[in-house]
Amino acid sequence: MKFTLVIACIAASVISLAQSQVTSRTFGGPWHDNAEQIIEAEDGGYYVIGTTGSAQNVDSDIYLLKLDDMLDYSWSRVIGGSASDRGTSLCLHPDGGVMLFGYSNSYGTDGYNPIMVHVDANGEEQELVVLDQVEWQFSKDIFPHPDGGYIITYHTYGGEFGNQDLVISHVASDGTANWELSRGGPELDEWGDLILGENQVIYAYGTKGIDEGSAAYLLGLDLAGSTVVEFDYGDGEYTGNGVEVVINGIVLVGGYRHFDEGGLDHYISKFSFDGELVYERLEFTDLGEEVLHDVVEIDNGFICVGRSNAFGFGGFGVMVHRKSPS
Structure with missing residues (x-):
């Protein structure tokens, strides 16, 4: 399910600090919104991924924001289902646009699962893939593997070591794992x-x-x-x-x-x-x-x-x- 979130630019200012020009922009709606990562776009400008509650689609949704070179608003997209969806990382997609990485309990099992979403350069959703079906897994980072596919990290409560364990995996664009490793101690573990x-x-x-x-x-x-x-x-x-x-x-x-x-x-x-x-x-x-x-x-x-x-x-x-x- 995809919606376009109307963006209010709450603050847009140029602040002079110690003779350095700092451009500040604030985007979002009336509820909780946050950003997790920013990368350069192939056609100029930047992509930003995060999470928004301002679309009011039951809970939260993945939030994708496109900015121009001056950090002004180009477009945004809200991606999610009927429950809670959160965006944590993104990277450029080889076919254009970006691959989004997040976690969701709108798809798959009753718990949370990592999801990958391919969005083209115009912000149109191309494919959404749910990874694994073990309950309570939370996405962290993604970047392209030099040989194709993606390296991803996430946390799982279904691991063998203890509380929350660490997982790193090389996956294809359809979510199939080429290899996967788990690590952890007896207590809560977290990727940085x-x-x-x-x-x-x-x-x-x-x-x-x-x-x-x-x-x-x-x-x-x-x-x-x-x-x-x-x-x-x-x-x-x-x-x-x-x-x-x-x-x-x-x-x-x-x-x-x-x-x-x-x-x-x-x-x-x-x-x-x-x-x-x-x-x-x-x-x-x-x-x-x-x-x-x-x-x-x-x-x-x-x-x-x-x-x-x-x-x-x-x-x-x-x-x-x-x-x-x-």
């Missing part, structure tokens, strides 16, 4: 990031629940799904949130608990390609919580983004850090 390195290794980074807290967890696979590197990182309570592949190693960011009480603090650490620790930078404050969620390499260092309530105007704010290469 998924990338393909220039070395043609797939890196999935996340958090593994253990008996006395959590550990960050990295899994590196070749294109056929064979393990290249795999390790837990951190002692006590660590979260695995962002991963970046550089010319001579792997850079990881996330949160860790430095104090027994209070929120998490943040780390940036580098490992060799075979999993040996190169350096570890643990930073902390007793003023609140600071956690890094993503990292990208720049000239002479890294830019990291995350959340913090240690400074600012109260509550959590966006935190941006520039880190040195060492």
Whole structure:
């Protein structure tokens, strides 16, 4: 079922901050709407995926937004059935348009299942595929596999390891799995990031629940799904949130608990390609919580983004850090 959501542009402004021009746009309807990922479109502009409750189709729907190069509204689509549907990730489709990845309890079993939806460049739905039929599976990330199909990650409550387990799979466009791997600890596990390195290794980074807290967890696979590197990182309570592949190693960011009480603090650490620790930078404050969620390499260092309530105007704010290469 497909609807077009009328968009209200609540705010459109250009803000001058330290002589830098920042364009701000807010899109959505009268109810809860959120965005999860943005990618560049082949014909210019950007695609954004998220979830909307503003269509009022019983619960929530997958929300696809097309913006032009100036971040102005081009069109939007609402995709979903009679229950709850949520969009979490997207990538370009080889036949044009985009492949959307989300989860839904509108199709398949009574629980939630991952779904893939091919939408063409005009926003018209071409195909919707429900993955697996095990109840309670939640989508995370998707990107194209170099040999065709897609690499996907999702979480499942139907796994073998414990509470919520981790799944990574190479699937065809019809949802058929070429290979699939499950990982997890005895408690709740959650994927944080998924990338393909220039070395043609797939890196999935996340958090593994253990008996006395959590550990960050990295899994590196070749294109056929064979393990290249795999390790837990951190002692006590660590979260695995962002991963970046550089010319001579792997850079990881996330949160860790430095104090027994209070929120998490943040780390940036580098490992060799075979999993040996190169350096570890643990930073902390007793003023609140600071956690890094993503990292990208720049000239002479890294830019990291995350959340913090240690400074600012109260509550959590966006935190941006520039880190040195060492």
